[in-house]
Amino acid sequence: MKELRELEQSVEGAIAFLKTQPEIKSAQAFASANNRMWTRLNYTSHIPCNGVEEAKSTIDYGIGVQVVFDGPEGNRVGFGSEERDLSLEGVKLALEKARQGALVDPEFRCLPQPTGEKRSLFAYHDPMVMGITDQALVEGGWKILDGAIWSFLGSDKLRDMAPGGALHALGLTVGGDLTVLQERMAVGSYEMPEVQSDESAAILAHVTSMVEKAEAKGSGYSVHLKLRELDDGAGSEAAENAISSLGGIRVPSGDYPVILGPQPIGELLSHLVIPSCSAGSFYARQSCFLGKLGKQVASDMVTITDKGNGPGLIGSKGITCEGLPTGETTLIKNGVLNGLLSDWYEYQRMLHDPAAGEKLGARPEDVAPALVPKNGFRFARGGGRNFNVRPHASATNVVFESPSSGDLGALIKEIKRGILVGRLWYTYPIHGLRAGDFTSTLTADSYFIEDGEIKAPVKVNTLRINDNIANILMGIRGMTAETRPTILWAADQIVYAPLGLMVDKVHFEGIAEFMEAAY
Amino acid sequence: MAQKVDVALVDRVKAQLSNLVSETRGRLKDCSYIDLRIGVGEGQRAVAQDGMRKFSLGDYRLSYGLRVIAGRDISAAGYFGQSLGSADVDNLPRVILEGVQQAYERAMANSALKGDRKSRWESLGNPLQNTELAPIDVREDTIPAVCKINPVDVPLEEVSRLTQEVSRAVASSDPRVKVNQAMVETSLIRELIVSSEGASIDRTYALTQALCAVVAIGNSGAQQSHYDCLGHQRGWEIITEGIDEELIKSKPLMQFALDLAADNVALSEARPCPSSDKDVIAVTDPHYNTLLVHEIVGHPTELDRALKLETAYAGRSWLLRNLKENMLGQPIASPLVSAYSDPLLPGFGHYEYDDEATPGRRVMLIDKGVFSGFMNSRQTAATLGVSPNGHFKATDASLVPLIRMSTTVFGAGQQDPQEMIREVDHGYYLVGHRIPSISESRENFRITARKVFEIKNGQVGEMFRDGGIMANTRDYLMSIDAVGNDLRIYPVFNCGKGQPMQAKKLGNGGPTLRGYARLVGGTK
Missing domain, CATH: 3.30.2290.10 (PmbA/TldD superfamily)
Structure with a gap:
């Protein structure tokens, strides 16, 4: 190199x-x-x-x-x-x-x-x-x-399940x-x-594990800035989460209060919120926050900041690929849309766009600090700062600032009958970013909650969410103090998401009933 | 002085690289196989937005990728990929030899650790096996490009001018069009695959595509944003003249873009699509079925997914639980439904050999409703105990291939599509695909359409915006009661799979279909 x-x-x-x-x-x-x-x-x-x-x-x-x-x-x-x-x-x-x-x-x-x-x-x-x-x-x-295999080999639950102790037959x-x-x-x-x-x-590990015979799936992640920190943790976490998901149940269609885990939060941010918080999407009238700079777009508990220069954060850089200092851009502050990710070109364009006032919902000269270009990067090809790519706005470390001191257990206790969503799959703004409608399926690490306790794992690939990002953001009622870095497939940014984010109502549809008799 | 990089470079290095691969395999201890892929492309592209020129560039791309299989007691693979420049042209064999060494070292390290875990992981070490490739018919072949106007002969200024003209025409077509973007690219690409088994496949092809995106805002304030792609493995002529082939038809770019804009404007004045509590009759047109077949038939019939290699990324397949429990030979669709992947069909998905030099051939995926086979690679074919069928492709030579669709379509039926609509008392007609969401093993889907029309008493009525259908895959496929005779193939320009994600161009299509699914509109 x-x-x-x-x-x-x-x-x-x-x-x-x-x-x-x-x-x-x-x-x-x-x-x-x-x-x-x-x-x-x-x-x-x-x-x-x-x-x-x-x-x-x-x-x-x-x-x-x-x-x-x-x-x-x-x-x-x-x-x-x-x-x-x-x-x-x-x-x-x-x-x-x-x-x-x-x-x-x-x-x-x-x-x-x-x-x-x-x-x-x-x-x-x-x-x-x-x-x-x-x-x-x-x-x-x-x-x-090794981390995953030794977790499997050490599991009494799996040994009890395996015919004649033949763990390999469990898939x-x-x-x-x-x-x-x-x-x-x-x-x-x-x-x-x-x-x-x-x-x-940086070093990133992203692992999915299954006990496929029981359709139980778990995820594990780890991120490291130091080589000596690299361990088997992502593997063992994924395997242990898969084992915890044994005995999954179907949950009927309906509206439920939910707790979103770090991966679903990262998924929703990466596919809906972050793309909507770029100067380019405002210019092109694509953002679901169009015309709402300075206005309430989320529960007042929500503060989300892109920290391009955060010490010890995985996605941090010293300077952008335009030679400008990286820094913090608070995208949403106490629920109010506060800033946009920008590169130099989009910043200049927005400042001089005659329709900028309508697009932003504020005069650009009044909100210029919210548009300062701190995110002009040349990410491509699965990572790297590429000399043959022109700069474009990319997020770095997207960090939730929690006003709460609570933990996941406290959030679960607040829910009478709901769902802890641990991993979402294929989340897309199904009618375009502007509309905010999205759909997604639950694919792992999810649990049904009853009377303030985890009742049972939710069987993988049996629930689809059909909802709108505005409902999610405005419906946030609580979050944990602790966050963890979350890696998403093919995403440039790392999302430092709460371990739990409580939303008062999300719409679920039961799916794939035919699979119960397929094998 | 650096040498110009163009597709003729392959002529100068082909024999030398073929020898290099064979000789090096013999020289490296415990090495059983090497393959090398080189890609050279030269072309140009331009972008215009709202009638303004934004970008234009003429450039080349040169890269290579290597696979080495080696190991003393148990074999394993190591890979290496690199982008190259004009400064490398004179030193290509030396540069590639360095890459071979690195891939070999990875393979040997991987082999040693695989052997170690096979013995240490108790019974769970047993599945660790030699890395084996199923045998293929080893061939040498040279395939020329098919085009009327060679992409490299088109002046960059012409590409840029036309792109701007199209964007300008779209911008002025209606005041409700607020934003538009046109991107045009045309390239000549040459790929060389040589292996230590003696394969040598040298293929040149033209690739031309245009992407148009339009945002319109109606008088009520409703915003509509849609995009579409025009593309083929042909030259510049498809942009100026359009395409008029038996299975692929497209208007010239100007009209293609103006039609998209007109659709957007009309949709911005349409009412939102309602939702249904129960299944409704859904007639879907070939453009919609392009995305439908891609998501619910193409992806789950990729054998790497079925064998769990994509569990963490693009997902598995409900069609295979393991080598004994799977849907092969089982009915999964109405007997009216057939589907296949055929690399010899024209369009983005066309090729004669895949990236392992396996001859591409048609794979019947669903034969009259019965699930009949997977697309595969040499390694996955060996695992399943079947013959390779040539579906292992990478988007760039520096990247490791994955099992990909070639041209994957629903087969044509017998019925006149108009008749299929006339037979419906009440239902919906979905025209054009928009955005998909599929469950992890592809057992359920929700896919939105560009336009949704109500069908009443056999007549197409009101058009709605922001709607689509949702269904369980097998239930939907089983419900199909009519298949049209109007098979069309469309380009898909961005199918994402793998780590790092590779956004692949391929072909999909189908005829008009009629089945049952839930109609789903917007969320309040």
Whole structure:
């Protein structure tokens, strides 16, 4: 993987070269190197398997330039990049692509300029994660499987269930992955000539386990900034949750009070709330919060902040991929829509959009601080800060700030007859983001609550939620003090969600009744 | 001086890389298999929004991916993928050899740890097996692209100009159109697959697509947002002339986009779709059934899902619990229903060989209502004890392939679709797909339509917005009582699967169907 200094030198050289080109009015250069490593897990006790199915990686580096050309018809803006060539030759190839594709975009104002914010996060990654070996990668995957397998082997419940003690006949499965992300980047521009750089690395594990004969499923997650923290916890958590889900029952259709666990909270945020809290979705009139900046959109218990510079948080970065300091953007504060995620382009566009007042529900000049661009990243390809991608607004660490001191047990005690929803599946805004209608199915880690106690697990894939995000947000009645980081498949951000979030009413439909007799 | 990257690069390296793979396998201790995939693409794309040009770029993509199977006592796989640039062109064999070494080291480390766990995990170590690939007919083949106007011959300015023109026309088509975006891309792609078994598949194809998205706000304030895709493995001609083939038809991009805008405007003035307490008669058109077959037939018949490899991500399949308990040979649909995946059909899902160099062939998934087979890869075919059928594909050479749909469709029936509607006293006609939500093992679905029409006394009546149907998969498939003769194939541009997620282009389609399902509208 390319060293940070090589990226910095490339950007310095690029800016120096671009400044010699007379037709260029302004430019930004961005060099990066990314290594994404995975061990993908697949253990099935009832089907031949490999355990660690795939030990793999993708690696890239290169430089991209965004260039403003002077021209008779006005400023023309172009973007080009070159893979695996940080030399001046690579910069020239990238420039040529930018030149050929340059066009007049009437909404383009300028390249990113200092926002007045200061960088607060430096040298925050673990060099050991940056230097992880192939052997350690593969061992990490097997270690997570160990956690699950030893939990299965140690379970009396499973031994009692297994005919003749043959655990393999129970259909024990472990799937998921261990992901290691290693990212380095450097950026410089005419507007911000001092080359800045950033380096980050993280380890994420995401595991699903099943006792398939009983259709019992559990999830486990872990995130680590330090290599020494990597353990088998995600595997054992998933297996233990699957064992806890044995004996699942069907729950009839109807409206129920619910407690949403961390994954469902992350799922709803990632598919509905976060996309609705971007300047781009307001510009395109797609947000379910359209016209509601400064207005109540959730229960007054709700405060959600994107913390791009949070020390010790997995998704933190020192600077954005536009060279601007990361920071905190409070999206919802005490239930009121307070801020939007933005990159520089969308920020500028919103400030100058004649319809911005109608879209935001406030005059943009009055709410400019709510739009400050702290989230212009170039995430793509399953992670990494990609030199061949233009910046776009992405969330980082989305953190719930809880006003409560309660725990999960206290929330459960408040519910007469309801559902603890532990994992949602395939949650989509079914009529578009603006409408806020969504649907989703319960697929794991869920329990039926009666008289303030957990009565029984909910059988997987037997309930579908049909509801609207506004009902959920406005119906929040309580939450735990404790949060945990939650990983979602294919999402860039980490959601630090409460262990429980109580909502007064959610609509459920019983589904897949035919499966009771299918096998 | 760096060399230009274009598809002709494959001509220069094909024989050399084929030898490299074979010789290296022989040299590496305990290595039983290597395959190498190289992808080269050159093309251009442009984006316009609300009549303004936003982006245009002509660029190339070069990448490779490797699989090595090795191990002393028990074999395991290791993979490596990398993006490359023009600076690598002169050093390709050296760069790839470095990748082989890394994939080999991963395979050997994986093998040692697999062997260790097989002995330590007591009885639960037994399922850990050698990584085996089912045999295939090893071939060498070269397949040229089919196109009238080669994507690389189209000036970038032309791509950008037309994209802007389309966006501008949509913006001015009706004052209720508030936002629109058009994205057009056209590329020439060449993929080389060589294996240590001697396979060498060199395929070139054109790929052209346009995506249009429109937001309209009606006089009552109702907002509608819809998008659609026009695409084919053809050249620039599909954008300017449209497509007029037996199974794929599309208007030229300009009219395609204007039709989408007109639909959005009309929908923004429509009433919200009601919901039903009970099942209603639902007639669904081929565009709607494109998403329906994708979600309720295509995905659950991917054998990697069925064998639990996607349990943590894209989900399992209700069609297979284990190798003994499964739905193979069981009725899961009305006898009127057949469905198949066929990579030899035209469109986004077309190919002659998959990414393991397995010849692609039609797989009957449902044969007259009976579940009859899975799409598979060499490894999953070996597990199930069947022959590989060529459905292992990656979206980029640097990524590990997954089992993917090729062109997966409901088969055509006998009935005139108009007659199918005329036979309905009361029901709903769903036109165009919108957004899906499927339960984890695909046993239940809710899929919204672009337009929902009420059918009264055999006539199509009022149009509603924001509606769709919800049903249990088997119950719905069993309820189908009429299948139209109007099979159409449409492009699907973003099917997500795998870790890291790969958004794949493929083909889906079907004829008009009539079945029973719950009508579901909006939530208050």
